[in-house]
Amino acid sequence: SWRPDAADMMDTIPMEQVASLVHEIRNPLAALSGYIEMAQLEADPGSQNYYQEMMQEIDRLSRFTADLMAVARPISVNPDWTVINDLVEHAWFAAGRGRRPKKKAVTLKKSYDETQQIWADRDRLQQVVTNLVKNAVEALSQSGSVVEVECHDRGDHWLLAVSDDGPGLPPDLLGRLFVSRFTTKDSGNGFGLMIVRRIAEAHGGTVRVTVDGGTRVEVTIPKPDNEGR
Numbered sequence: 001s002w003r004p005d006a007a008d009m010m011d012t013i014p015m016e017q018v019a020s021l022v023h024e025i026r027n028p029l030a031a032l033s034g035y036i037e038m039a040q041l042e043a044d045p046g047s048q049n050y051y052q053e054m055m056q057e058i059d060r061l062s063r064f065t066a067d068l069m070a071v072a073r074p075i076s077v078n079p080d081w082t083v084i085n086d087l088v089e090h091a092w093f094a095a096g097r098g099r100r101p102k103k104k105a106v107t108l109k110k111s112y113d114e115t116q117q118i119w120a121d122r123d124r125l126q127q128v129v130t131n132l133v134k135n136a137v138e139a140l141s142q143s144g145s146v147v148e149v150e151c152h153d154r155g156d157h158w159l160l161a162v163s164d165d166g167p168g169l170p171p172d173l174l175g176r177l178f179v180s181r182f183t184t185k186d187s188g189n190g191f192g193l194m195i196v197r198r199i200a201e202a203h204g205g206t207v208r209v210t211v212d213g214g215t216r217v218e219v220t221i222p223k224p225d226n227e228g229r
């Protein structure tokens with residue numbers, strides 16, 4: 001489904017205003033979730049599932065507002081030596097917590113040295129790896145079975161790739177994935193790949209997606225001029 005385009009929206013509402021509008025939503029949301037939790041403690045067993053649904057909808061709204069914030073605000077980069085394996089382990093854990101039907105076993109293939117480090121903003125790069133691994137795992141709930149994460153030293157940059165042997169994507173969509181809010185998921189908001197692109201670009205890097213059987217997303221991160229500080 002196509003939803004209103006965040007990039008278009010950013011052209012008509014100044015970014016600082018988006019950020020303050022988002023706060024107007026987040027503050028009452030936080031209060032609501034606190035009250036719902038308290039009310040749930042006193043609620044009878046028959047209505048527990050209504051409380052769970054309410055909490056899930058609140059979670060969904062908070063994810064949405066956090067993602068909206070991430071595309072509305074300029075991304076600042078505080079780089080550090082970052083162990084790729086730590087990011088992948090965390091992403092793998094995060095990807096398993098969703099309510100995805102566990103029809104097939106999905107395996108993780110690590111194609112990098114476990115001590116491999118790259119010079120990047122750890123929190124931002126975590127978001128990149130988490131968004132890509134989640135997308136791969138979500139794609140594999142229908143078909144396919146392997147998520148592969150690669151990290152290669154390519155001289156002046158690192159190449160980080162997340163691929164899966166899932167259903168892939170129609171080629172005509174590829175150009176739009178990173179610039180507009182496209183989603184095929186009931187619980188998706190279509191911000192994931194836009195955020196990946198913004199973070200890659202904030203590092204001076206690039207992102208691209210190729211489809212060959214499954215889906216492969218490649219992110220490049222340039223090395224610092226003054227390596228080994």
Ligand code: ADP
Pocket residue numbers: 131135136139164166167168169177182183184185187188189190191192193194215
């Ligand atoms: P969301 O995950 O919220 O839908 P994303 O920006 O992360 O938003 O992804 C946008 C869309 O791109 C997904 O809904 C899906 O249709 C498609 N997509 C992304 N990654 C994959 C993948 N690994 N395999 C198949 N389709 C994918």
Ligand code: MG
Pocket residue numbers: 131134135188192193
């Ligand atoms: Mg996603």
